[in-house]
Structure formats: C-alpha cells, structure tokens
Amino acid sequence: MSHSNEGKEATKLTSFVSSNFIRDIMLEDIKNNKNGGKIHTRFPPEPNGYLHIGHLMALVADFGLAEEFGGLCNLRFDDTNPEAEEQEYVDKIIEDIHWMGYDYEDRLYFASDYFQQLYEFAEQLILDGKAFVCDLTFDEMREYRGTLTEPGKESPYRNRSKEESLDLFRRMRLGEFPEGTHTLRAIIDMKSGNLNMRDPVIYRIKYAPHHRTGTDWPIYPMYDYQHPLSDAIEGITHSMCSLEYADHNELYQWFINNVKWQKHPDDPIPIQYEWSRLNVTGTVMSKRRLRRLVEEGYVDSWDDPRMPTMCGLRRRGYTPASLKDFIGRVGISRSPKIVDAALLEHCIREELNSTAHRTMAVLRPLKITLTNYPEGQTEYLEIENNPEDPCAGDRSVPFSRELYIEQEDFMENPPRKFFRLRPGGEIRLKGAYIIRCDEVVKDEEGNVVELLCSYDPETKSGSPQAGRRVRGTSHWVSAQHAATATVKLYDHLFTKDNPEDAEEGKDFTDYVNPESLEVLENCKIEPRLAEAQPGERFQFLRQGYFYVDHVDFAEGKLVFNRTVGLRDTWARMNR
C-alpha cells in the first residue's frame, strides 16, 4: 500500500501523551524483569466486519504500547466462527493496519492455525477429567444453566467416563454427528455466580466451511477456550481487551491453569487486562447499524467519508498520526467514555494546520471584473504555501482582470461586523491587491451576477506601499486560469450526540443529518489544485482542510472531500 509510509512516519512522531494504568503495569513488569522484561501483545480482530473507530483504542494500544516498550505485537485473527467470517474482511483489516503504519512483520496469525493443537489440548482435558462431552440440546442447556440469580444444574452427562467422552469427542471430530447434538464442555462449577464458569462449552459441531481450513474441521473451538491458549502459544505477555470480557477473565485463567500448554517453564503466562470501550459522540458503531446505513442508502458505501470505519476516516482525510494522537489524548481507563467528536476534529486540525499547504478554491463563485486592470494581462503572484512553516516555500498564482470570489464574501446590505465586500467597500484579495466594489450587476430577477470593481495598484502584497489596511481578506481565483472541480462538503452524520438514544417510535436513522453531504460541482480552483494527486491534503484558505479522494481519483475524477472545516467565528456569531 502506498499509504503505509504515511502511517510509519506518524508512528515515529506520536506516542501516548497521557499516562494510563496499562502502561503502569508494563513499566512495573519490566522493572521486575517479568518474562525477561519483554512485552508481547496481540491485536485480535474477528474478520467479520470492517475496522472502525471503536477498534482504534485496541489497535493503537496493542501496537503502540508494544512499540513504546520495544516489544512485539502480533496480528491474530480470531477466526473460530466460520459462519461469520470471510477472507474479504481479513484483507480489509490488514489494509487498515498497514495504513496506520503498524508492523507485525512475519507475525500474521490465525486462531485457525492452532486448530490441531487446540484439539489435542482438549483431548488432554478430557483425560484429566476436566472436560466432558454433553448431549444436552441447545434449549436444555439453557435451562440447566440457571439464571443470573439462580444457580445452574449439572448436566446428566457430566459424570460419564473419560473413555466415553474421549470416544464421543473423537467421533465429533470425525464428523459423525449432526450439528447441535453434542458439545465438549469444561467441568467447572454450575453454581458459580459467574455464568461463564458454569461448565462452558468449549467445542461445538459446525459444518460451515471455514475461510482458511475449508471443510477440514466439523468442530470449532469457542472464543473463551481458544483465546487464552492462542495467547499462550504465541508467548503473549499482556492480553488486552475491553471491559465486557472482564467476566471472562476467570475462565481465561482457568484454561491457562488447567491446560498443559507450557513447553518450557519460562514460557510467559499471558494475563488479560481490560479497559473501557471507546465511544465517540455522533456515531453508531455496531456492525448491524453500520450495515443499515449502507444498505438503506443513508451513506454510499462502507468507506463513505461519513462512516466511522477506518476506511471512511481515511477517505475523509484523517491521518494515522491524528488518530494516534486522538487515542493518546483520550487515554486508557476503566471508566465508561463517550468522547466528544470535537476532540477528534481538533487532532486533525492541529496536524493539518502545521502540514497542509494553503490553496485557494472558490466553492460558490461570484465573478468580479477589475475595470482598471489591463485587459489580457496576467501577473504571477508569489504566495506562501504555509505561514506556519517557512520551509513550505511559495507558489506562483496567476492574477488577471476577471476573477472569482466567494458569493458569501459579498453582501449588498451587510449587517454590522461584516468585514467583507459591500457596495463601495474594500477588501484585500489574499496575496494580491485591495479592491473596491464600484458596481453591482444583477440579472432580471435581481440576483447579483457580477461585481465591477477597481483595484489599487499601490497595495500589491509585499510591496512597500502595501501597508494600507482593510479589515477583510478574501480568497480568489483568476477566471481565465481556474480549473473546475467537485468538492464534497461533509458534516456530522447525525444530528444527535447519541443517535441510539431515540425517542418513542424512532430509531437512530431518524437522526441522520440531511445536510451531512453537500456536493458542489462548479468550484473554481487555482492551478496548483488542478494538479492534485490522490491522498494529498490541502487547506482551502478560510474554509477548511480537504483531501483528494483516492477512490474517486482511481475512477478518473478529481474530488476534494472536506475533512473538517476551519473554526469559523463569523459563522458562530451568526448562530
């Protein structure tokens, strides 16, 4: 991927800024030389959907903390449910991880890589009297499990002989039984207050073909069994996950303690740590809801720039560095969090303010003619690319008699504090001259179609006499030299901070912002922008940061997606 350099660069620049309890634990472990002072994490997505902003915490923490302590992070797909998982998602997830600049080197693993090993562990568990084959039906098992407040009952098959269980388990593996007729269950405690400990199922029969192992296996291990053992096999030291798995930690430890997985006495014993999930205002995260947005046409695709998916964020123009910065600022904790999307926007604005080149694009053009400027003349003005970065240099921008300015930079009857152009008033054209509006040209319906202006040759930017001041400055493009482009103005997808908190009779789709996308087809852009390459980011002066859509570009279209607008105190004053 051409984007991987972007991510790697970002990795060097950014690390966590805030402290967090996981880091404290790692620091302590390193100090005590636990596991030889090594940190080894893993990022364990299930390939059943696209990575989205809710996964960002785990992604950045798993890879970022390992990186910070000179450790390693494996990429391991949790692919033990063939009904849900697809190769397509594996590929998309890998693409997103590469884009973020994270490197798992040759450590790309799949839980399915361990199916044979896990199977052997399971046989041993049976031999040790710690697991049995259960013939209870799905409904019976639910009944035997008890409830949150009542203890469960032991399965009548719990005490059958090891030999019988082993025989049955082997025949399960041979594919002799239909789905749903048998399970392998751990023998733990049906009375436990923790439902996960009530003789949990560790293998079930499934004949669905697996995206990697095909039809090799008629039985599949459950997450709770597979995950700790996969961690153990890989030598993971710190196994991090979100808080809804806290109840599973006891089971995690049970498998670590009861399966003979250790090859050497100093193989690290993995420990699970949990943190609270990341939520962001104005988004939905669940796969089901995201799918509805796509399928019901609220957005165009999974990578629509309004989607909170990683691929959507990328098309919106977010950078890996800004995303890492965001996670660093949010921090890792165990308290529930719904982070203000404004923080995410701040992170990308801050980065782009220092890196994005300034350009001029007139989104809604209003023609002006400088009546005292020589016809046919073009002068090239040197304008700085980025006032925040002197090294960014200057570029030449053509200036001529006929120009476009923004429609909203002119008002015939302006209110107080409107510092832009009005009849008889003056503004500076950025990097050029001060102009005065002499005459307003209207069509038959009274719409303003053109302004006749005059320029003051004494006020050329950079010249000694340029000192005269006017309050307003506008961006502009030369009509003759401008190219036309499509600009997509994106805004928040929802009108509500928490779209899921719907009123009676409504659901989250009722809060989709009808103005979340405005497509402008007739934007006039300066010559530099006509040469823009996919993946480039610019500031459109006074308007915002824009990303050259790499997807549209591949289809032959030059489209600028608004990543985020500039802070706009004028707009705020008018709210």
Next chain:
RNA sequence: UGGGGAAUCGUCUAAUGGUAGGACAACAGACUCUGGAUCUGUAUGUGAGGGUUCAAAUCCUUCUUCCCCAACCA
C-alpha cells in the same frame, strides 16, 4: 446479599493522605493580508451521608446511580 465493573469541570483525563491540575469544548479580549493559527484571560468538578485524621478525591462505613453477563458469537 447472583457475579463483575465504574463514578473527578459540559467531555476525556491527572492528582495513591498535603495547593483539585491538564486537554477538548465554551465565553471574553489581543493580534492577524486566512473572521484560520497564535497569545491572554474567565467560568464550570471530586455522586450522597456519616466516620478516621492537623489534613480526605484518596482510608473506613452506609447509601445512590450507571454499565456488562443467562449464544453451541467474538
């Protein structure tokens, strides 16, 4: 008395018995050839009640509120 987790400015997050601090958001002002950026300033917080202590966000205690768990999903 099911089990587990969490409560600090509007939002995140620090302070591990010793001045409740930072970031984002908000507001006000300065500056500005981007109404951007930058700078300065302002307001807002320890869920509640008891207790220990010279001193409590922090320790003890009672209570309240919120989140997660009853897939042969992860």
